[in-house]
Structures are given as structure tokens and as C-alpha cells.
Amino acid sequence: MKKFILSVATMAAFTAAWAEGYQVNTLSAKQGGMGHTGVAQKLESESMFFNPAGMAFMDKTMSFSASINGLSPKATITLDNGKKYHNASKVSTPFMASVGFSIYDNLKAGIAMYIPYGSSIDWGKNWPGALLNQSVDLKSYTIQPTISWKITPRLSIGAGLMMSWGNVNLNKGVTTNATTALLGMLSNKAYAYDDTPASVNITGTSQVCWGANFGIMYDISKKWSIGAAFRTEQKLKVTTGDASVIYSNEAAEEILSPYLNVLNTQFKASMPMPWVLSIGTTYKPIDRLKLAFDMQMTGWKSYDKLVIDFDSESAPDQIISKNYHNSLTFRLGGEYAITKRFDIRAGFIVDLPPVDKNRYNPETPAMTKLEPSAGFSFRPIPNLSIDFCVLYVHGLGVNNASCTYSDVIAEKLADMSAAGVIPENLKPAIQAVQAKPFVADYKVHAISGSLGISYSF
Numbered sequence: 001m002k003k004f005i006l007s008v009a010t011m012a013a014f015t016a017a018w019a020e021g022y023q024v025n026t027l028s029a030k031q032g033g034m035g036h037t038g039v040a041q042k043l044e045s046e047s048m049f050f051n052p053a054g055m056a057f058m059d060k061t062m063s064f065s066a067s068i069n070g071l072s073p074k075a076t077i078t079l080d081n082g083k084k085y086h087n088a089s090k091v092s093t094p095f096m097a098s099v100g101f102s103i104y105d106n107l108k109a110g111i112a113m114y115i116p117y118g119s120s121i122d123w124g125k126n127w128p129g130a131l132l133n134q135s136v137d138l139k140s141y142t143i144q145p146t147i148s149w150k151i152t153p154r155l156s157i158g159a160g161l162m163m164s165w166g167n168v169n170l171n172k173g174v175t176t177n178a179t180t181a182l183l184g185m186l187s188n189k190a191y192a193y194d195d196t197p198a199s200v201n202i203t204g205t206s207q208v209c210w211g212a213n214f215g216i217m218y219d220i221s222k223k224w225s226i227g228a229a230f231r232t233e234q235k236l237k238v239t240t241g242d243a244s245v246i247y248s249n250e251a252a253e254e255i256l257s258p259y260l261n262v263l264n265t266q267f268k269a270s271m272p273m274p275w276v277l278s279i280g281t282t283y284k285p286i287d288r289l290k291l292a293f294d295m296q297m298t299g300w301k302s303y304d305k306l307v308i309d310f311d312s313e314s315a316p317d318q319i320i321s322k323n324y325h326n327s328l329t330f331r332l333g334g335e336y337a338i339t340k341r342f343d344i345r346a347g348f349i350v351d352l353p354p355v356d357k358n359r360y361n362p363e364t365p366a367m368t369k370l371e372p373s374a375g376f377s378f379r380p381i382p383n384l385s386i387d388f389c390v391l392y393v394h395g396l397g398v399n400n401a402s403c404t405y406s407d408v409i410a411e412k413l414a415d416m417s418a419a420g421v422i423p424e425n426l427k428p429a430i431q432a433v434q435a436k437p438f439v440a441d442y443k444v445h446a447i448s449g450s451l452g453i454s455y456s457f
Contacts, residue, residue: 026069026071026094026389026391026448026450027049027067027069027094027095027096027114027115028043028046028049028050028065028067028096028387028450028452029067029068029069029375029387029388029389029450029451029452030043030046030065030067030345030375030377030385030387030389030452030454031043031046031050031333032067032069032347032373032375032389032391032448032450033333033335033344033345033346033347033373033374033375033376033387033388033389034292034333034334034335034345034346034347034373034375035292035294035331035332035333035347035348035349035371035373036294036331036333036347036349036373037050037280037282037292037293037294037331037332037333037347038050038051038054038280038292038294039051039215039227039228039229039278039279039280039294040054040217040225040226040227040280040281040282040292040294041054041225041227041280041282041290041292042054042057042058042217042225043055044058044060044063044065044100044454044456045058045063045064045065045098045099045100045110045112045454046065046096046098046112046454047100047148047158047215048098048100048110048111048112048144048146048158048160048213049096049098049112049114049144049213050229050278051158051215051216051217051227051228051229051278051280052146052147052148052157052158052159052160052213052214052215052229053148053156053157053158053215053216053217053227053229054148054156054158054215054217054227055100055108055110055146055148055158056106056107056108056148056149056150056156056157056158056217057150057156057217058100058102058108058148058456060102060456060457061101061102061457062099062100062101062102062456062457063098063099063100063110063454063455063456064098064099064100064454064455064456065096065097065098065099065452065453065454065455066095066096066097066098066452066453066454067095067096067097067387067450067451067452068093068095068450068451068452069092069093069094069095069448069449069450070091070092070093070448070449070450071091071092071093071094071446071447071448072089072090072091072092072446072447072448073087073092073120073121073393073444073445073446074086074087074089074444074445074446075087075121075362075365075442075443075444076442076443076444077123077129077362077365077440077441077442078440078441078443079128079439079440080439080440085123085124085127085128085129087121087122087123088122088123088124090120090121090122092118092120094114094115094118095113095114095115096112096113096114096115097112097113097114098110098111098112098113098114099111099112100146105150106149106150106151107147107148107149107150108147108148108149109145109146109147109148110145110146110148111143111144111145111146112143112144112146112160113141113142113143113144114141114142114144115139115140115141115142116140116142116164116231116273117138117139117140117166117273118138118139118140119136119137119138119363120136120137120138121133121135121136121362121363122134122135123135123362125171125173125195125196125199125248126194126195126196128438129362129405129438129440130172130173130196130199131172131173131174131175131176131405131406131407131438132172132361132362132363132403132405132438133170133171133172133361133362133363134171134172134173134196134199135170135171136168136169136170136171136363137168137169137170138166138167138168138169138170139166139167140164140165140166140236140273141164141165141166142162142163142164143162143163143164144160144161144162144163144213145160145161146158146159146160146161146213147159147160153219154218154219154220155216155217155218155219156216156217156218157214157215157216157217158214158215158216158217159212159213159214159215160212160213160214161210161211161212162210162211162212162213162231162232162234163208163209163210164208164209164210164211164234164236164273165205165206165207165208165209165236166205166206166236166273167203167204167205167206168202168203168204168238169201169202169203170201170202170203170363171199171200171201171202171246172199172200172202173196173198173199173200174198174199174200174245174256174260174263174407174408174409175197175198175256175407175408175409175410176196176197176407176410176433177191177192177193177194177195177196177197178429178432178433179407179409179410179413179433180197180198180252180255180256180409182413182426182429182430182433183255183256183259183409183413184251184255185426186422187255189251189254189255190251191251191252191255193248193249193251193252195248195249196248197247197248197249197252197255197256198245198246198247198248198252198253198256198260199245199246199248200243200244200245200246200263201243201244201245201246202241202242202243203241203242204238204240204241204242204269205238206236206237206238207236207237207238207239209234209235209236209237209273210234211231211232211233211234211273212231212232213229213230213231213232214229214230214231214232215227215228215229215230216228216229222284223283223284223285224281224282224283225281225282226279226280226281226282227279227280227281227282228277228278228279228280229276229277229278230275230276230277230278231275231276232275233272233273233274233275233299233302234272234273235270235271235272235273236270236271236272236273237268237269237270238267238268238269238270239268240266240268241266241267241268241269242266243263243264243265243266243267244263244264245257245260245261245263245264256409259409259412265311266311267309267311268309268311269309271303272302272303274298274299274300274301274302274303275298275299275302276296276297276298276299277296277297277299278294278295278296278297279294279295280292280293280294280295280331281293287337288336288337288338289334289335289336289337290334290335290336291333291334292331292332292333292334292335293330293331293332293333294330294331295328295329295330295331296328296329296330296331297326297327297328297329298326298327298328298329298354299326300324300325300326300327300354301324301325301326303324303354304323304324323356323359324354324355324356324359325354325356326354327351327352327353327354328352329349329350329351329352330349330350331347331348331349332347332348332349333345333346333347333348333373334346334347340379341378341379341380342376342377342378342379343376343377344374344375344376345373345374345375345376345377345389346372346373346374346375347372347373347374348370348371348372348373349369349370349371349372349373349391350368350369350370350371351368351369351370351371352368353366353367353368354366357398357400357401357402358401358402358403358437359403360398360401360402360403360442361403362403362440362442365395365398365442365444367395367396367397367398367442367444368395368396369393369394369395369396369444370393370394370396371391371392371393371394372391372392373389373390373391373392374389374390375387375388375389375390375450376388376389383455383456383457384453384454384455385453385454385455386452386453387450387451387452387453387454388449388450388451388452389449389450390447390448390449390450391447391448391449391450392445392446392447392448393444393445393446393447393448394445395442395443395444395445397441397442397443397444398441398442399441400439400440400441401439401440401441401442402437402438402439402440403437403438404436404437404438405438407433407434410430410433410434411434413430413433414430414431414434417430
């Protein structure tokens with residue numbers, strides 16, 4: 001029984017943590033106003049993220065840029081009975097900073113740091129989907145030294161070495177009140193509470209993993225440019241993750257601790273940060289106006305399974321099939337220079353989900369999202385730019401999305417019932433608490449504000 005409880009409960013918790021692999025789409029305050037386009041644009045040091053080849057066209061000795069973003073997602077889940085649940089308000093703050101230098105007129109180098117993936121959501125401890133997720137805080141970080149070479153006046157290439165790591169803090173329920181009451185009846189212990197009786201907390205920090213960011217850019221003419229960039233897949237590996245059980249009250253601990261205390265252990269696991277392929281074009285019909293279009297494919301198909309290796313010899317390794325699919329994101333943006341000191345921007349993003357409707361987890365609700373944006377830059381002096389953008393995320397919604405949760409105590413009671421060690425009169429109650437798909441309608445929207453500063457000379 002200990003083997004069963006340890007492997008299934010911890011496996012389920014970590015699965016939820018990495019379920020969607022939420023991709024951050026707003027890092028640059030300047031480019032965020034243009035729908036976060038940038039693959040075919042010459043962005044000085046910021047090109048290290050969008051397309052390393054673009055930095056080769058930098059005509060300055062040094063370029064520095066930094067942006068901080070505030071993202072507040074609002075999600076609503078509606079059950080069949082019409083009852084609605086909302087996530088708690090929480091602001092995520094992804095950021096990006098970069099600095100680039102000129103070595104020769106045609107050779108540039110620099111370093112950037114950014115957050116490519118992250119997720120933060122809190123549904124509370126005691127809602128009906130607690131066995132899928134209560135809260136999660138997930139972040140990954142990347143440091144990227146980069147070199148960029150302009151081979152000809154029109155053609156450039158670039159490459160960056162990505163050093164990445166991440167951390168996760170997740171809470172989810174392990175069993176329900178009804179199941180705990182049934183287990184208590186078998187040992188003559190009464191239980192009647194409304195709170196989720198036991199939750200598991202999962203925390204872990206990955207080791208540093210390595211990847212690369214490649215890019216190429218070409219000026220077709222004075223008005224047209226094209227570019228392509230590819231970020232390789234990286235594997236985040238947690239080697240000393242910690243799992244611990246939190247009981248809601250003494251009665252729950254007395255009934256459940258003989259079965260769940262074995263969850264206080266360590267584990268190893270790995271997951272991919274998928275590859276990203278981006279292509280784009282930029283068109284300047286007049287000197288003051290710039291238009292851009294990018295298309296991005298994210299290789300979520302590489303997330304076909306989750307492998308968990310428990311430190312305890314009594315717990316077998318787990319290999320869970322995920323079967324995600326690659327997803328596309330389309331970005332359109334424009335920039336107009338009203339004066340030499342003031343630019344305005346507007347953009348639009350269409351973000352398609354990588355998750356099937358029957359594998360839906362409330363940890364990060366995935367759906368097709370429409371994201372208009374707007375922004376501006378002001379230069380109080382020629383070399384200094386203050387940038388701002390706002391982006392609104394509107395999810396189109398998903399109805400009747402489902403995900404089957406795991407109640408490990410209920411599963412054990414079912415095994416005991418099948419073996420004939422539970423009184424016949426309790427079998428209907430045991431059948432009633434067996435895991436069923438959690439089916440709900442999902443809606444999501446978010447607003448993101450970004451503030452940045454850049455300086456070059």
C-alpha cells in the first residue's frame with residue numbers, strides 16, 4: 001500500500017505542475033507594444049532574445065535594455081451545477097535585461113537574461129478541483145551570452161548559448177472528505193469536515209541545463225527584411241525535489257497519516273522546455289512607419305511523457321504519457337514615429353493552445369487567446385528611451401473540458417472492496433467516491449503592463 005500511495009500521489013502532483021508549460025509572451029516593453037514581434041527587426045541588444053542575428057546591425061558602441069512586466073490573470077471555472085470559481089488575484093513579474101557591445105563594425109557580442117516560461121495561479125485549498133490543483137508557482141530563467149556577425153551589408157547570423165534553470169512550488173489535494181470519512185468508518189473514527197483533508201506540497205529547483213539560440217537575418221531591400229530564429233529544446237531536471245503532506249485538522253491527520261506520511265520524501269524528475277522556431281518579416285513603407293509579422297511554432301510535441309524517479313526504493317519509477325502537440329502563435333505589429341522623441345505602437349497576437357480538451361488541467365487553463373497590445377517610447381535625450389506597453393489577453397473559452405483526477409485513498413478502498421475485506425453495505429459508498437473526470441467550462445482573461453528603459457551610445 002505504501003508503494004501505491006507514494007507513487008501515485010506524488011506522481012499526480014508533479015504532473016499538474018508541468019501540465020501546460022506556460023510560455024511567456026511579454027518580455028520587452030518596447031516590442032510588447034508591437035505584439036511582441038522582433039524576428040526580422042534590428043533591435044540592438046534586445047535582438048539576443050528575438051533573433052541573435054539582428055544585433056549585428058547595431059551601429060552603437062554599447063546598447064542596454066531592461067523591461068519589467070506585471071501580468072494579472074483572471075480565470076473562471078463553471079461547473080455543471082452553475083457554480084463559478086475564480087482564481088485569487090496574483091501578479092506575475094517576468095523580466096528581461098540585455099547588454100550588447102560592438103567589437104568590430106560587423107561583429108557584436110552581448111549577454112541577456114529573461115524568463116521564457118512561467119505560471120502562477122491560486123484556486124484556494126477547498127474548491128471542487130483541489131485534487132487537480134490548489135496553487136502553483138512555476139518559473140524558468142535563462143542567461144544567454146551571444147555573438148552576432150554581419151557577413152555582408154545585408155546578411156547577418158547570430159548564436160547564443162542558453163543556460164537555464166527553473167523552480168516550482170505546487171499544492172494539490174490528495175483525497176476528499178467523503179473518502180476520508182469512509183476510511184474513518186473502517187477504524188471507528190468519525191470524520192465530518194468541509195475542508196480538503198490532506199494536501200501535498202511539491203517544491204524543487206532544477207539543475208542548470210544548456211541550449212542554443214540561432215538566427216539569420218537578410219535585408220531584401222531598403223523596405224523589406226526577413227529573419228528566422230530557432231531556440232533548441234532544453235531539459236530541466238529536478239534531482240532533489242521535496243514532497244510533504246499538510247493535513248487540514250487533527251482528525252484528518254489521525255485517519256490519513258498511516259497512509260500518507262510516506263509522501264514526506266524526495267524525488268527526481270525532468271521535463272522539456274520545448275524548441276521554438278520563429279520566422280518573420282518587416283516592411284517600412286515610409287521612414288516613420290514600420291510593420292512586422294512573425295509566426296512562431298513551439299515544439300510541445302516533445303513533451304510526450306513525464307518521468308519521475310523516487311528516491312525511496314519501495315516506490316517504482318513512473319512514466320506518464322502526455323501526448324501534447326505543437327502549437328502556433330501569430331504576431332502582427334506596427335510602429336510610427338510621431339516625432340524624433342516619441343513613437344507609438346500597436347499589435348495583435350493569436351496564441352493557439354497545445355493541450356487537448358480531454359487533458360485539461362486548471363493549473364494553467366489553455367485555450368485560443370486573442371491579445372491586442374499598444375505602447376509608446378519617449379526619448380528625453382537622444383540616447384535614452386523610456387518604453388511602456390499594455391497587452392490584454394482574451395481567451396475564447398473552452399466548454400466541457402475534462403481531466404480525470406486521482407484520489408489515492410479511494411483507489412485503495414476500491415481494491416479492498418474487490419478483495420472482499422470491506423462490509424458489503426459500504427460498497428455503494430465506495431463506488432460513489434471513485435475518481436471521475438472533472439468537467440467544467442473555462443474562461444480566462446489577463447492584462448499585462450510593461451515598463452522598460454534602454455540606453456545606447
